[in-house]
Amino acid sequence: KKLFPQFITLEPWEFGILFQGRESIEELAWAQEYSSRKKTFKAQNAGYAACSFIPYRMKNKQGISVHAGGAFYDHKPVSLQIYVEYGGVCGAVSKGAAGFVKAKGIPSYTIGQPGHCAFVWKGMDGEWKIGNNIYGWIWSEGGSGGPWKGAVSTITELPRFWKGENASSSNLCYYLSLLAADSRKSEVLLEEALKRNPSNYSAWQALMRKKGRLGEKDKLALLEQFKKAFPGNPTLWEYFVKRELGIDWKKANGYAVYPRLLAENESWDSVDAYMRNFCALARKDIPDMAGKLSYEVKTKRSFFKNWLKFYQQNKVDRKVRVQTCAVLEKALPHLLSREKTALQFLGFYGQVIDLWKDKQLSARADACLTAWLKEVDKPSLRKKMAEIGLKAADHLGDKKALVRYAEAQNGY
Incomplete structure (x- = not known):
């Protein structure tokens, strides 16, 4: 009666995860006794409550940094008891919490997120969850843990399949x-x-x-x-x-394939999946931007803002300007069915066209926008295209184009 109810429901592969832990029998017995005094530690919230057992510390009592390795723990063998006594950062919290839930018969293991260590555990509802989570499944790495080999989130699909x-x-x-x-x-x-x-x-x-x-x-x-x-x-x-x-x-054509990763509702996870692959293509096609163009968890929401800021603050070769517009012109036709994402790309496209005021690039933009306007029926996209087209036509001094985009902007 010392184990949580999840233990009774385990599949053979889940027993495999449970028993492959590095914790000794003595550690697990100690963890059972220690956690029995924690009233907040229950089956339904085990993976969350266990994180509080390990103090989050960057330095020990002697002022030694956690990054010093064994010296932080006074060179003692690392165990669940040591984690509770000395604490640590995300690695200690996740490894320690995983050990505590395993002591209650719940399979668990650590996973990686950008600059962070998290862990997964099995909840009472049979679903696998992330503990000590910051960035979610989409940014997690480390293997699926179960019999289906794939992305980390694959483990969430096994219970759904069996149900x-x-x-x-x-x-x-x-x-x-x-x-x-x-x-x-x-x-x-x-x-x-x-x-x-x-x-x-x-x-x-x-x-x-x-x-x-x-x-x-x-x-x-x-x-x-x-x-x-x-x-x-x-x-x-x-x-x-x-x-x-x-x-x-x-x-x-990766620009045509990767937009298929965008969900109908353009969820943040699907946008992240698409954007990091788009960035990989863009870095390849704009070699001079390879070290400057990245889609990362901490800056992803300001990606286009930062990209534009770089062009505003630095002298950009015409070759890079042409390559940038070419990348956007290859990506946009395949995004027109995904309104929110397409609007972001169009917004950036319009900003660089307006920033550089290059007649050749404005002429290319005019040709592309004219073609795209024939394909799209979403009012917001048509309005944004017409707005960009007006600026391009103004750069070119093309009165007929100005009239055409004005009519498109007004819904004609």
């Missing part, structure tokens, strides 16, 4: 596919597994290995099916696109 319809028969079809001697029969079984329950990630992985020769159009159609099977998990979509889908990136 879904026909999970057992879907899983059976998957394992039968591994035994089928004939490749076509194996593929049919995998397709049947996904027909019975499309959230069977192992079946998706195995099926994509068999469909490696599909054309890009067919693979992207499968991606849309995959997104429906795993709604609200852009981290997993991104992993699937880059690791499982088998796209030939030497031939594929």
Whole structure:
């Protein structure tokens, strides 16, 4: 009766995580006794409450920094008792908290986030959660921990799969596919597994290995099916696109592929997944900006503002100007169905066109905007395009274009 109820519900793979911890039996016994005196430490909030057991300290009582390594702990063997006594920063908090929940029979392990250590644990509802979390699943690294190998967030899909319809028969079809001697029969079984329950990630992985020769159009159609099977998990979509889908990136147009990571509602996680891949493409296509153009957790909300600020405060070669406009002109046509993201890109595009007042770039902008206006029907996008077009037409001294954009701005 010293374990939390989660222990009774564990699957074999979850027992594997529980028993693979580095904590000794003596440590876990001590942790059980210590945590029994903590009234706030309960099954439903174990992963959150356990963080409070380890004091957050940058220096020990002698003033030695935590970054000094063993010296911070007076060179004592690190244990749960030592974490409680000495404290530490995010690594100590997450490792210590994970140890305490494991002492109560809850599987847990640490994961990485940018400049931060967090951990995952199993809640009473059967769902896996992040403890000591700052940046969420989309910025987490360190492996999935379970039988499905993929992004860290993959572990959240296992409980959902097993709670879904026909999970057992879907899983059976998957394992039968591994035994089928004939490749076509194996593929049919995998397709049947996904027909019975499309959230069977192992079946998706195995099926994509068999469909490696599909054309890009067919693979992207499968991606849309995959997104429906795993709604609200852009981290997993991104992993699937880059690791499982088998796209030939030497031939594929990343500016056309990566917008598919944007959810219909353009959730922050899906925007993050898209933007960090867009940035990788932009750094490649604007080599002089490779060390200056990054999409990071602490600056992501001011990404375009910082990009513009750099151009305003520094002398920019014309080559970079041309490359920047080319990147935006390649990205924007594939974003026009995602209003919020498209507006951000259009806003920045208009700002650099206005900043540089380059007739050649303004002429290119005029051509692009004219084409895009024919494709888009969202009033906000048409208004923003017309606004940029008016500035470009003014740079060019084109009266006909000025009239055309004025009419578009007024909804004609």
